[in-house]
Amino acid sequence: xxxxxxxxxxxxxxxxxxxxxxxxxxxxxxxxxxxxxxxxxxxxxxxxxxxxxxxxxxxxxxxxxxxxxxxxxxxxxxxxxxxxxxxxxxxxxxxxxxxxxxxxxxxxxxxxxxxxxxxxxxxxxxxxxxxxxxxxxxxxxxxxxxxxxxxxxxxxxxxxxxxxxxxxxxxxxxxxxxxxxxxxxxxxxxxxxxxxxxxxxxxxxxxxxxxxxxxxxxxxxxxxxxxxxxxxxxxxxxxxxxxxxxxxxxxxxxxxxxxxxxxxxxxxxxxxxxxxxxxxxxxxxxxxxxxxxxxxxxxxxxxxxxxxxxxxxxxxxxx
Numbered sequence: 001x002x003x004x005x006x007x008x009x010x011x012x013x014x015x016x017x018x019x020x021x022x023x024x025x026x027x028x029x030x031x032x033x034x035x036x037x038x039x040x041x042x043x044x045x046x047x048x049x050x051x052x053x054x055x056x057x058x059x060x061x062x063x064x065x066x067x068x069x070x071x072x073x074x075x076x077x078x079x080x081x082x083x084x085x086x087x088x089x090x091x092x093x094x095x096x097x098x099x100x101x102x103x104x105x106x107x108x109x110x111x112x113x114x115x116x117x118x119x120x121x122x123x124x125x126x127x128x129x130x131x132x133x134x135x136x137x138x139x140x141x142x143x144x145x146x147x148x149x150x151x152x153x154x155x156x157x158x159x160x161x162x163x164x165x166x167x168x169x170x171x172x173x174x175x176x177x178x179x180x181x182x183x184x185x186x187x188x189x190x191x192x193x194x195x196x197x198x199x200x201x202x203x204x205x206x207x208x209x210x211x212x213x214x215x216x217x218x219x220x221x222x223x224x225x226x227x228x229x230x231x232x233x234x235x236x237x238x239x240x241x242x243x244x245x246x247x248x249x250x251x252x253x254x255x256x257x258x259x260x261x262x263x264x265x266x267x268x269x270x271x272x273x274x275x276x277x278x279x280x281x282x283x284x285x286x287x288x289x290x291x292x293x294x295x296x297x298x299x300x301x302x303x304x305x306x307x308x309x310x311x312x313x314x315x316x317x318x319x
Contacts, residue, residue, distance in 0.1 A: 004167050014261040047063050071301070075195070077115075077304075080257060096126070096128075100134070108139055117178060134186065159172055191221045193221075245311050
């Protein structure tokens with residue numbers, strides 16, 4: 001992605017995240033006192049903070065708001081980086097030929113959907129061709145998936161303004177042609193599970209992913225978890241003899257996209273000063289202030305990194 005396009009994508013996504021987050025906050029705050037809002041925000045941020053130590057957030061509607069304004073850009077960046085760097089012979093977005101079906105397990109707020117769209121736009125610009133791309137997104141948290149859908153719809157509306165975003169024509173074409181929650185007769189199939197690794201749910205996740213792998217026979221299985229997480233949390237296929245595996249540690253400097261989300265960062269700052277400051281204990285207030293005002297939202301947040309497991313189907317084994 002060239003710098004002009006990246007700047008345009010960042011600007012459009014920044015505006016969209018801020019719009020959706022603002023609407024989500026208004027909806028969640030309706031009928032609550034200022035003290036109740038501050039308490040709910042604090043409770044939710046403590047929940048999301050569990051991600052730093054490998055714990056599982058509640059992933060309710062308040063959690064979805066915080067996830068959106070902090071983790072969403074870096075997760076899209078991870079998905080985009082994987083889509084750009086997965087092996088060419090099993091990646092229509094690298095070759096510019098064929099078609100791609102993705103089942104995204106634990107989709108969260110649709111980071112893989114966004115990442116695939118950005119990668120496909122690169123394919124169109126580089127090859128002049130656009131492989132058919134279809135994605136099925138699955139997640140047990142309805143609030144996370146719902147906020148992802150709101151973000152997608154508003155993002156499409158944002159980039160549809162050709163005068164405001166003249167450099168995003170390829171992305172507009174991709175978003176018009178991508179298919180969602182449907183299957184196509186694709187030449188290549190991926191199964192993705194990005195950051196769904198928790199010790200508490202490891203066994204359940206393996207059963208679910210084994211079932212999907214058995215039914216679809218994916219050409220590629222993409223798995224990610226925090227780069228400091230133990231490898232044993234990563235999913236591995238039940239029929240591992242059908243795959244060759246490749247493990248990588250991708251750190252902040254190795255993600256493909258760079259840039260700051262100024263509007264989203266300002267939303268987070270205002271959230272603290274307008275909704276939280278002076279309404280909690282000093283310790284809780286400091287915790288909220290550190291999170292909301294110290295750092296800016298970026299394509300790569302402080303400490304960004306991922307352990308990546310790629311499983312490639314061996315060509316000499318029929319499905």
